[in-house]
Amino acid sequence: xxxxxNDVVRVVIVGGGTAGWMAGAAxxxxxxGQCTVRLIESEAIGVVGVGEATLPHIRSFNERxxxxxxxxxxxxxxxxxxxxxxxxxxxxxxxxxxxFGTFGRGAGAIDFHHYWSRLAREGQxxxxxxxxxxxxxxxxxxxxxxxxQGRGGLTSTFGYAYQFDALLFxxxxxxxxxxxxxxxxEGMVVDVERDGESGLIRSVTLADGERVEGDLFIDCSGFRSxxxxxxxxxxxxxxxxxxxxDRAVAMPCRTETAVTPYTxxxxxxAGWRWRIPLQHRTGNGYVYASDxxxxxxxxxxxxxxxxxxxxxxxxxxxxxxxRRRRSWVGNCxxxxxxxxxxxxxxxxxxxxxxxxxxxxxxLFPGRQMDASDRDExxxxxxxEYDRIRDFLILHYHATSRDDSPFWNYVRTMAIPDSLxxxxxxxxxxxxxxxxxxxxxxDASWIAVYLGxxxxxxxxxxxxxxxGTGDLVxxxxxxxxxxxxxxxxxxxxxxxxxxxxxxxxx
Amino acid sequence: MSAPIRHVLxxxxxxxxxxxxxxxxxxxxxxDVTLLATPAAHDALADRIACTLxxxxxxxxxxxxxxxxxxxxxxxxxxxGTRFFGWAEGLPDYVHAYGSYGHAIxxxxxxxHWVRAMRxxxxxxxxxxxxxxxxxxxxxxxxxxxxxxFAGHDYGLxxxxxxxVAMMRAFALHVGVREVTxxxxxxxxxxTGHVTAIAVQHGAPLTAHLYIDATGxxxxxxxxxxxxxxxxxxxxxxxRVLLGTQVSGEGAPVLTPATAHAAGWRWxxxxxxxxxxxxxxxxxxxxxxxxxxxxxxxxxxxxxRPGTRARAWRGNCIAIGDAATQVEPLEWCNLHLALSxxxxxxxxxxxxxxxxxxxxxxxxxxLAEAERVRDFLAAHYRTARRPEPMWQAVAQAxxxxxLAHTLGQFGERGRLxxxxxxxxxxxxxxxxxxxxxxxxxxIDLLVHGVPAPQVDAAMARMTDAIAAALPHxxxxxxxxxxxxxxxxx
Numbered sequence: 003x004x005x006x007x008n009d010v011v012r013v014v015i016v017g018g019g020t021a022g023w024m025a026g027a028a029x030x031x032x033x034x035g036q037c038t039v040r041l042i043e044s045e046a047i048g049v050v051g052v053g054e055a056t057l058p059h060i061r062s063f064n065e066r067x068x069x070x071x072x073x074x075x076x077x078x079x080x081x082x083x084x085x086x087x088x089x090x091x092x093x094x095x096x097x098x099x100x101x102f103g104t105f106g107r108g109a110g111a112i113d114f115h116h117y118w119s120r121l122a123r124e125g126q127x128x129x130x131x132x133x134x135x136x137x138x139x140x141x142x143x144x145x146x147x148x149x150x151q152g153r154g155g156l157t158s159t160f161g162y163a164y165q166f167d168a169l170l171f172x173x174x175x176x177x178x179x180x181x182x183x184x185x186x187x188e189g190m191v192v193d194v195e196r197d198g199e200s201g202l203i204r205s206v207t208l209a210d211g212e213r214v215e216g217d218l219f220i221d222c223s224g225f226r227s228x229x230x231x232x233x234x235x236x237x238x239x240x241x242x243x244x245x246x247x248d249r250a251v252a253m254p255c256r257t258e259t260a261v262t263p264y265t266x267x268x269x270x271x272a273g274w275r276w277r278i279p280l281q282h283r284t285g286n287g288y289v290y291a292s293d294x295x296x297x298x299x300x301x302x303x304x305x306x307x308x309x310x311x312x313x314x315x316x317x318x319x320x321x322x323x324x325r326r327r328r329s330w331v332g333n334c335x336x337x338x339x340x341x342x343x344x345x346x347x348x349x350x351x352x353x354x355x356x357x358x359x360x361x362x363x364x365l366f367p368g369r370q371m372d373a374s375d376r377d378e379x380x381x382x383x384x385x386e387y388d389r390i391r392d393f394l395i396l397h398y399h400a401t402s403r404d405d406s407p408f409w410n411y412v413r414t415m416a417i418p419d420s421l422x423x424x425x426x427x428x429x430x431x432x433x434x435x436x437x438x439x440x441x442x443x444d445a446s447w448i449a450v451y452l453g454x455x456x457x458x459x460x461x462x463x464x465x466x467x468x469g470t471g472d473l474v475x476x477x478x479x480x481x482x483x484x485x486x487x488x489x490x491x492x493x494x495x496x497x498x499x500x501x502x503x504x505x506x507x
Numbered sequence: 508m509s510a511p512i513r514h515v516l517x518x519x520x521x522x523x524x525x526x527x528x529x530x531x532x533x534x535x536x537x538x539d540v541t542l543l544a545t546p547a548a549h550d551a552l553a554d555r556i557a558c559t560l561x562x563x564x565x566x567x568x569x570x571x572x573x574x575x576x577x578x579x580x581x582x583x584x585x586x587x588g589t590r591f592f593g594w595a596e597g598l599p600d601y602v603h604a605y606g607s608y609g610h611a612i613x614x615x616x617x618x619x620h621w622v623r624a625m626r627x628x629x630x631x632x633x634x635x636x637x638x639x640x641x642x643x644x645x646x647x648x649x650x651x652x653x654x655x656x657f658a659g660h661d662y663g664l665x666x667x668x669x670x671x672v673a674m675m676r677a678f679a680l681h682v683g684v685r686e687v688t689x690x691x692x693x694x695x696x697x698x699t700g701h702v703t704a705i706a707v708q709h710g711a712p713l714t715a716h717l718y719i720d721a722t723g724x725x726x727x728x729x730x731x732x733x734x735x736x737x738x739x740x741x742x743x744x745x746x747r748v749l750l751g752t753q754v755s756g757e758g759a760p761v762l763t764p765a766t767a768h769a770a771g772w773r774w775x776x777x778x779x780x781x782x783x784x785x786x787x788x789x790x791x792x793x794x795x796x797x798x799x800x801x802x803x804x805x806x807x808x809x810x811x812r813p814g815t816r817a818r819a820w821r822g823n824c825i826a827i828g829d830a831a832t833q834v835e836p837l838e839w840c841n842l843h844l845a846l847s848x849x850x851x852x853x854x855x856x857x858x859x860x861x862x863x864x865x866x867x868x869x870x871x872x873x874l875a876e877a878e879r880v881r882d883f884l885a886a887h888y889r890t891a892r893r894p895e896p897m898w899q900a901v902a903q904a905x906x907x908x909x910l911a912h913t914l915g916q917f918g919e920r921g922r923l924x925x926x927x928x929x930x931x932x933x934x935x936x937x938x939x940x941x942x943x944x945x946x947x948x949x950i951d952l953l954v955h956g957v958p959a960p961q962v963d964a965a966m967a968r969m970t971d972a973i974a975a976a977l978p979h980x981x982x983x984x985x986x987x988x989x990x991x992x993x994x995x996x
Contacts, residue, residue, distance in 0.1 A: 032614050036952040066614070111534075363614075364922065366952050374919045381924075426864045433855070435868060439925050463511050463856050464535055 011037040011369055014216035016191055016206060016229060018043030020054070020168050021338030021355045022222035023175035024063075028359045030182035031067050033366060039184040040214060042191060042206065054168040055083055055265040055278050055349040057441065058102050058161035063356045067178065075502035077174045079281040080166035082263045082494065084141040086348065090269040091454055093402055098453030099264060100348075103137030103160025104445050106480065115448050116465040117473055119432050119458045126474055129481045131452055136160055139484050141264040145491040146498075156487050163349070165265060165278045165285075187214070191223075194233045202333045202371070203229065217369045220362075221336040225321060225343070230336035236326045244395045244417065245323035246294075246408075247273045247345050251301045252287035252317050256310035263494045267347055268307075271295070271406040275307055276346065281504040283313055289345055294408040321345075325387050330379045333371045335362055342387060347397060350390050353441055357386050389440035392421040393447070400425070400454040425456075432458030509860035512716035513539055516705070518691065518728055519721030520544040521554030522672050523828035523845045526566070527719050527852075529679035533570050534853045542679065543705065543713060544688040548723030550809045553828035553841040555750060557668055557779040558586060558763050560843040560930075561605050561661035566850070572678060579990045581674050582667040584759030584777065585983060587643035587660065589838065593767040594943055595892040599632060601942030602762065603838075606639030606660030608934045612965050613957035618937040619921050620962050623950045625941075629963055631970060633941045637934075641973045643762040647980035648987075656972045657980065663839065665759035665776050687713065691722075694731040701822040701861070702728060716859055718824040719852075721845070724812070724833055729819070729826035736814050741904045742885035743813035744897050745771045745783035745835045749794050751803030753780050761983040765837070769895040772837070773798070783835040786810075788897040811835060815877045820866040825852060832877045837887060840880045843930065848873055875928035882910040883931050883939070889914065890945040914945075921947035 013029060015022050018041060026041050064074060074080070085101035092098075106114030114134070121128055132138040137160035140146065150157040180186060189208035197204050205215040206229075221229035230236050242248060257279055266277040273290035288304040295303075301316040325342025329335060337358040344350055361382045365375040398412035399421075417425075427433040428451050434444045451458075492500075515538050517528045524542060532540040548554070567577035578585075588604030609617030617636065624630035634640035639660035642648065651658050680686060689707035697703050704712040705728070720728035740746065759777030766773050771784030780803045784794050791808045798805045811833045819831040828845035855869050888901040889910070906914070909926065916922040917940055923933045954962075981989070 032956060033952055034956070036955055363953065365920075368949065368952075372919065374915055378916055378922065378924065423864055423867070426862075427868055430860075430862055431858075431865065433865070433868070436872070437927060439927065460509075460858060462854070463537065463858075464853075466511075467537060 009369055010035070011218055011367070012216045013037045013039045013218045013220060014206065014214055015039065015041040015220040015222055017222035017224060017340070018172060018176070018186075019222060019224065019338070020172050020352060021340075022220075023172045023179060024352075024355055025220055025222060025337055025359050025362075026179040026184045027067055027175040027182070028063070028363060030179050030184045032363055034182060036366070037218075039179065040187060040216070041179070041184055042187045042189055042208065042214065044188065044190045046190065054171065054352055055086070055165045055276070055346070056163040057349055057353045058163045059353055059356060059441070060163055063360075069178070072502040074174065075164065075166070075498075076505050078164075078166035078170045079504040080164045080502070081261055081279055081281060081498060082146045083163040083165045083265060084137050084146070084160065084263045087141070087262075087264050087266040088269075088397070088450075088453060089266060091267075091397060091401060093455065094405065096453070096455065098449070099132055099135075099138040099141055100446060100449040100453065101135050101137035101141065101160060102162055103135060105131060105135045105448070107156065108159040112462050112465050113444070113448070115452060116432055116461040117477075118452070119461045120465050121470070121473060121477065122457055123459075124470060126470065128477060133481050133484065134477065136484050136487065139488045140491060141262065143488050144260045144262055144494045145488060146263045146494040147491045156484060162263075165280055167280055187212075191228060194229060196233070200332070203233065217333060218367065218371075219334045221334055221340040222338055224339045227326065227336060227340040229334045230326055230329070230331060230340055234331050234334060236328055236331050238322070239324045239327055240322060241324040241391060242322055244391070244415065245345060245398075246291040246411065247289045248320065248322055249292050249297065249300065250287050250289045250319045250321070251297070251304055252285070252319065253304055253308065253315070254283045254285050254313045255308040256313060257284045258310035261495045261498070265349065269403070270303065270307075272300070272408040274347065275304065281498060284309065289347070291408055294406070328380045329358065329383045330376045335379070337362070341383070344387070344390055344394060347394055348390070348442070350441065354386060354390075358383060385439070386441065389437070389442065392418060392424065393442045393450070395421055396425075396447075396450055397454070400451070400456055402455065428458060429456060430458070430460055432461045509858040511537075511858050512856065513537075514715040515540050515717045515719065516543055516713055516715035517541070517719040517721055518543045518545055518705070519551075519723065519828075520547050521551050521721065521723070522668065522675060522842065523551065523553045524719075524721035525672060525675040525679050526846060527721055527827060527849045528684045529675055529682065530566070530570060530849045530853060532679060532682045532684045535856060536683070539685070540683070541685045541687055541713065541715065543691070543707070544686055545691055545722055545727070548725060548829070549806070550811070551723030551829045552748065552809065552811065552833070552836055553845045554672075554723070555668070555809075556781075556836045556839060556841050557666045557759070558774075558776050558836070558839040559663045559666060560839050561663045562843045562846050563664055564662065566846045569850070570678070575990075575994055576674065578664060579987075579994055581670040583671065584665040584987065585648045585761055586663040586665050586759070586763060587639050587648065587761050588763075590644070590762045590764050591767070591942060592764060593893075594772075594887065595890075596894075597892065598942075598944050601632065601938070602634040602637070602640040602644060603935060603938045603942065604634065604637050604640035604643055604660065605662060606637055606934070608633060608640075608938060609636040609966070609969055612962055613953075615951060615953035615956065616921075616933075618934075618941065619951045619954050620957070620966070621941070622921055622947055623954050623959070624962065624966060625946070626950070627959070630966070633938060636966065636969050637938070638973050638976075641977060642980060645977055645980070646761060646982050647977070648761050648983040649980050656976045665763070691727050694728050696731050699822065700732045702731070702824050716823065717857065720824060720826040720830045721828050723829045726826055726830035729816070729821070729824050729830055732821050732824060735816065735818065736812070737817055739813040739815070739834075739881050739885075742888065742901060742906065742910070743835060743881065744785045744888060744901055746811055746813065747784050747786050747791065747794065748809040748811060748835060749782045749784070749791075749798055749805050750809070751780045751798050751805035752778050753801060753803040754778075758984060758987070767891065767893060768797070769893075770897050774836075775801070781836065783837065785897045788895070815874065815881075817874055818866070818870050819848065819873050820869045822866075823861045825869075827852075831873070834880060834884060837884050838931075840884070840930065844877060844880060847876060847930075872928055875926070876930060878907070878909060879926050879929045879931075882907065882913060883936065885910055886914065886936070886939060887943070890940055890943045892944065918945065918948060920949045920951050922951075
């Protein structure tokens, strides 16, 4: 049972980029001796990575791989990320932050937003919600210091992620993977050979004629979905009726304003625009629906909107929201864009890659593929996609914007029943459907609901017990306490320069 | 926004009803809570089983009932778990304790390492790596104590039921619950399925905005609306419970023994003894005779109908305890499910609109919780190794999808998939499955990430640390006596 040398699984990863090298690094580091990793990538094929904003989960991935934070940040020219700012979503002129943290003190029997809803409905003069969250205030003030888990208090009420240059992340992971034994092959896959009986993939053939055999094939070929989509023909479940954006135009520029410790998502007439500040530049892109704007107009709109001198020409990307019905078919596991795509509104791309890798490691097969591993993997991935889907749709649907055909469409479109029910519970009682599994938990939903102007009509009746005066006083002292704590934290840029200054190119 | 609710009526007179009334009034003091004390339901297991899970001490704490009042003064004993005898023939007894079993070594969970060590013949029984289980086997008790191996456990209680009910009733009355003693003659339900009034034998009809049905299996209120029921008999074969009392000089054991027999199982928790059995496989008379051999005086058998209402909450009426879900006392979930529903209700109080979407959210969580308790209990029968017909029938039954999924994944490679609203931890599942010899077919590859000698050494350190600490822990009786003395001072 413990003899494994004869059972070493030959893994072939098709495609480098973020997904491919994350998978390569994780497999070689965590399953060393159990599998060999061969990664095939071609310099002739571009990488989609356009400067990535991540979720806090990336930290556990890095920790598990033993990646030191400061080194990783320096190598990828990364900045810290405390949340996402949404501008002009609920209404033009609005701005809110979805923080990786809580509102209020993050303690107590009744969630803060119940009190907030009550006071707002009573017409009390309240400070902006952002000022009642340590994470949001820290972000708005462009300051940063790591959470202080030891002390409990306000400074422990948040998590954080990174904004980094994806074009540098993949090479960094590549060096880790190769150090741990991964073998990289330069080449283009031109043919795929399958077993006539089982349909399993036996080998891929490269342009130079080399045939690469394997037991497990990981498809990280991006949108082309070379193995899962093209070879195995796994059907694509199309979600574009709910998530109609299908293009992005990306363009980096010089940073002219603050290096904000947050990503911005600014609503545009036919979609939205991202702003991701890195140490050396700012990434920008306009995600739009081609039914509502032409490519040329979108590129022009982006060029007009960015804050500084452009550092490259606008680059066009095409996609479709949805996922392959199954991500693992036979002996082929698709990770990243090859398995599905959800627009980057909530920075879920790398998260989905990470979850797929984690699930694959937990369910890593022997040389003989086992249906129970495969089914469980697909169940886990489906759950992730479905939960994120509803959360993304909420951003578009919960709006009062009626200034363009695009916003009229998303505001009035039919939404999934699962989201309809969530919205009704929130509207009626300020209640969030509780899950412990899935990426966006209560605090995230609350931030977006309130940020997009859906103030609940009712709240937890226990929030009525305290007197109005006492509550207003408590809110004010909370705000001053947060302001005072935040004022003691260093400036984000200064912190980066001290902690993880970028490595020269 | 609709008008808030003010009047809540709780029907029932057992521990479930008093716990619900006390919690509602204490945690939502703006409610008028009336308890309609109907005659006691002898078949309400949530009110009658002395053993509890760790959720009861937590429930006390939320109400502000101190350990002194909630445990010491009510004469309760501490429980660290259950010891199973005879569930898997050919294997030694095993302990399901409310604590962690080992700790992860490298990238793999402890139980995965244990499976390999077991296969290689180098592992002690699984519960040898659980400090709480070893503490309990030694008859000792201490609350979680940081800095010792005994830091990561919870404890339940063995109740002196009459004193517990008296305490909870006194607490409820103290915080302002109104008590009306009467019998229900009729429950009036309108065309939409809402309760409009409860007619009683002696007084005027009672009305409220919200009705809580804690009347036991009879479900006098909720049952007046509909009687839709999910049946679990195929997986939980015991449909009778016999309770008895015995003279016990030693007090309640910290580790409750649960011993399988041909047609069910029996337990002993100090004064209370009991037996669960399938009526198709054992007659009531034979069951009573078996229990009497221990010198126990037994009551009339309780008939249970294993299953649940998918909609515990309908309209303005919520069933809790045995009115909502009936399971045998295995793993002591009866009161736990009731307390969990009470907690849920406190955070999900409706307004007078009684919106369907709110009830649906409550029911979704409540049903998910009940079904996973069913799965956990059923796993005991499914993975048991006994030849008798009752056991074999469960071994061959078609399983609910969620349990088939869990057992399939565990049986394959030791994976325990996550389920929402799960009562028992992964360690609990592993304790039962591995204790009954239900071993994964494959060794998870992550296990090989750490060299075997290193794993062996880590495992040996765990048992050594427990062995070194055990001589210094107080016996359960000693611990209880010390608490009593402290109060007497």
